[in-house]
Amino acid sequence: MYDVILPLKLFKTSRLTILAVAAVAVCVFVVIVVMTVMNGLVTDFIDMNHGFFSDCVISTDSLVGFGHYDEFENTLRSSDFVESVTPVINTFGLVKSNSSGKNAALSLMGIELESHEKTTDFAKSLYYRKDKPSLAFSPSYNPQLPGCVLGIDLLVERDQWGIYKQSPYLPRWSYGITCFPLTPKGTLVKTGTSVSANTGTFYYSDNSNSGLARVDSTYVYLPFEKLQSLAGMDIGPKRTSAIFIKFKKGADLNKSVEKTAALWKDFVARNSNSEISGLFKNVNVQDFRSYRRETIAPMEKEQTMMILLFLLVGVITVFIIFVIFYMIVGGKNRDIGILKSVGVSQLGIMRVFLRYAVLTGLVGAAIGIAAALVFLDNINGLENWLYVKFGFQMWNREIYAIGAIPDRPGVALPIEVAAAAVIACLLGALLPTIKAARQNCVDTLRVNQI
Amino acid sequence: MKQNNYILTCEQIYKSYQMGATRLEVLKGIDLNIAKGEFVAVKGASGSGKSTLMHILGALDKPDKGKVLFEGKNIAAFSGRKINEFRNKKIGFVFQFYHLLDELTVLQNVLLAPMVQMGAIGWLLHSAKAKKTAAQLLGELGLAERAEHRPYQLSGGERQRAAIARALINEPDVILADEPTGNLDSKTGNDILRVFEKLHNAGQTIVMVTHDDRIAEKASRIIRLADGKINPPVA
Numbered sequence A: 001m002y003d004v005i006l007p008l009k010l011f012k013t014s015r016l017t018i019l020a021v022a023a024v025a026v027c028v029f030v031v032i033v034v035m036t037v038m039n040g041l042v043t044d045f046i047d048m049n050h051g052f053f054s055d056c057v058i059s060t061d062s063l064v065g066f067g068h069y070d071e072f073e074n075t076l077r078s079s080d081f082v083e084s085v086t087p088v089i090n091t092f093g094l095v096k097s098n099s100s101g102k103n104a105a106l107s108l109m110g111i112e113l114e115s116h117e118k119t120t121d122f123a124k125s126l127y128y129r130k131d132k133p134s135l136a137f138s139p140s141y142n143p144q145l146p147g148c149v150l151g152i153d154l155l156v157e158r159d160q161w162g163i164y165k166q167s168p169y170l171p172r173w174s175y176g177i178t179c180f181p182l183t184p185k186g187t188l189v190k191t192g193t194s195v196s197a198n199t200g201t202f203y204y205s206d207n208s209n210s211g212l213a214r215v216d217s218t219y220v221y222l223p224f225e226k227l228q229s230l231a232g233m234d235i236g237p238k239r240t241s242a243i244f245i246k247f248k249k250g251a252d253l254n255k256s257v258e259k260t261a262a263l264w265k266d267f268v269a270r271n272s273n274s275e276i277s278g279l280f281k282n283v284n285v286q287d288f289r290s291y292r293r294e295t296i297a298p299m300e301k302e303q304t305m306m307i308l309l310f311l312l313v314g315v316i317t318v319f320i321i322f323v324i325f326y327m328i329v330g331g332k333n334r335d336i337g338i339l340k341s342v343g344v345s346q347l348g349i350m351r352v353f354l355r356y357a358v359l360t361g362l363v364g365a366a367i368g369i370a371a372a373l374v375f376l377d378n379i380n381g382l383e384n385w386l387y388v389k390f391g392f393q394m395w396n397r398e399i400y401a402i403g404a405i406p407d408r409p410g411v412a413l414p415i416e417v418a419a420a421a422v423i424a425c426l427l428g429a430l431l432p433t434i435k436a437a438r439q440n441c442v443d444t445l446r447v448n449q450i
Numbered sequence B: 001m002k003q004n005n006y007i008l009t010c011e012q013i014y015k016s017y018q019m020g021a022t023r024l025e026v027l028k029g030i031d032l033n034i035a036k037g038e039f040v041a042v043k044g045a046s047g048s049g050k051s052t053l054m055h056i057l058g059a060l061d062k063p064d065k066g067k068v069l070f071e072g073k074n075i076a077a078f079s080g081r082k083i084n085e086f087r088n089k090k091i092g093f094v095f096q097f098y099h100l101l102d103e104l105t106v107l108q109n110v111l112l113a114p115m116v117q118m119g120a121i122g123w124l125l126h127s128a129k130a131k132k133t134a135a136q137l138l139g140e141l142g143l144a145e146r147a148e149h150r151p152y153q154l155s156g157g158e159r160q161r162a163a164i165a166r167a168l169i170n171e172p173d174v175i176l177a178d179e180p181t182g183n184l185d186s187k188t189g190n191d192i193l194r195v196f197e198k199l200h201n202a203g204q205t206i207v208m209v210t211h212d213d214r215i216a217e218k219a220s221r222i223i224r225l226a227d228g229k230i231n232p233p234v235a
């Protein structure tokens, strides 16, 4: 019982306890807050990629694309693990604003609205046609005109909170969009000796806010068939650049991608004598992560770096606790002598101090977690307040494509961090405790030690 | 074996301390037999090794050479667990500077030995008897009102009485008291002495270090420690 009462009493009466608890609390607080924010940003980013590119992408880097895609789409649609499928054309073009006269080379994405909306989160990214995504390419003032959807950052400004200043009425803007068509062999189409270019006029019908900064600032969306013909992908057998696939709910992503890849392999074999079978060589079947690894990987790397940094915080916690316990134990020589004189074993002495350490860890972690939860709960309000009061903003939303700062730590993270804190305390206290248990205590009993 | 008559026996105890280059020989062959029920007073100049001897007798320290026998058994041969049990049940220590734990109340200090003996669950189930004994002891020592106080709230004499209660709670075979009155005024010292006298009359074996001749007179035997040896008292 002494080994229950004494840790409690030590905890309550030792002044160094406050220091130890504060050290643990601060470490726990920092780790939870930063992990929550950073993990939240990474998760949001991955989710947005997932929403934009669907589960699985069959794609080619070649601007020529690949053919027989509608046949493979049918194969996929009849598979039990596929929810929906949509073809996508990715190419480049010159976009000229007819109102300002400005020119820009932009990415063009051709999509089939009906199936694209089922396969991706595209509908959610729209503004004017959010509720009627099937009309995304129909300008509201004249639905007969050929429409185009622009990445939101191409034409809508943001305030410093990242709120877009959308105009309530759809502006009547039109764009001349020019592509240089490529033959299935990958050569430019020529008329006589000069390179021919296809130009079409499209009317601004909506904008798309995918949350992906690069996409929203460089993409123009056009109806699939229109872009197909602009890009010359209807010369000979019709071609596409990619197929986006959404799997059935609950289907295992990796397994489904493997199944898709197997189906694709069979499909390529079946079509090996097609005149454009050579185009299949450049086609990859990947999940959205691999497809987007160039942007996702650096973020995940940063996340790993951050976790390593926090291991360092853990080491520092261990060290702080070590120093504090060294001091505490040093001041308790006489008490250890007294305990031994009434028959407490070395293990008993260790129990007293290790329980004290666990208590320090638990209370420190509880305070740290509570503070972190309160802080995170108010982090967005706090950022707002800092801006209003001092003009300071952590992430300028004109630059960073994030909405609110992530403020949901979940359940697992605090529990993990608390466990780590207790373990850190135990580790830090271990050496001083062993020293305490083994030391010869009679010298301290000989004298009047205050 | 003859030693059976003795509860504690020392045979040729040597103890020295290394002080830099020199070796300080404190005990140089101590032989000592303590019979059951005896009240032995240990005298000697400061630094003569009285505390050292007490610590060795109570298994808080080890001799360099020689044996300490408890009821004829060599305590050096005890396992760690047996040593702890020996300190817990067979020996009651009283120190010159009381050495109560400041974090605990007087009652908790007194209950330390049974708490150690029982473990947490045993304590929850069987502590009633120990608590009763503790209350009784504190009552007898005039500390009934002080049970819930902390040591710093007590006077020197009260603290020493609390320390005596702590030493007595497990009914040890031997009380080892190292100058229990050394830090008290003479009146308070007398009070404490009376406690020991009473214990002795009730059959308690006591080994007590003291500088005070008046106290030594009450003992059944006086031992003088000098030059690391025990000299027979000069008549």
Ligand SMILES: Nc1ncnc2c1ncn2[C@@H]1O[C@H](COP(=O)(O)OP(=O)(O)OP(=O)(O)O)[C@@H](O)[C@H]1O
Binding pocket: A443, A446, B017, B018, B019, B024, B026, B044, B045, B046, B047, B048, B049, B050, B051, B052, B053
């Ligand atoms: N750890 C140690 N290292 C070196 N010398 C020590 C150590 N412990 C005790 N001594 C020395 O051993 C000698 C005996 O010490 P001890 O405390 O037993 O004396 P004592 O007879 O109890 O004295 P006092 O009457 O002052 O209490 C002293 O000279 C002391 O300085």
Ligand SMILES: [Mg+2]
Binding pocket: A446, B050, B051, B052, B178
């Ligand atoms: Mg002494």
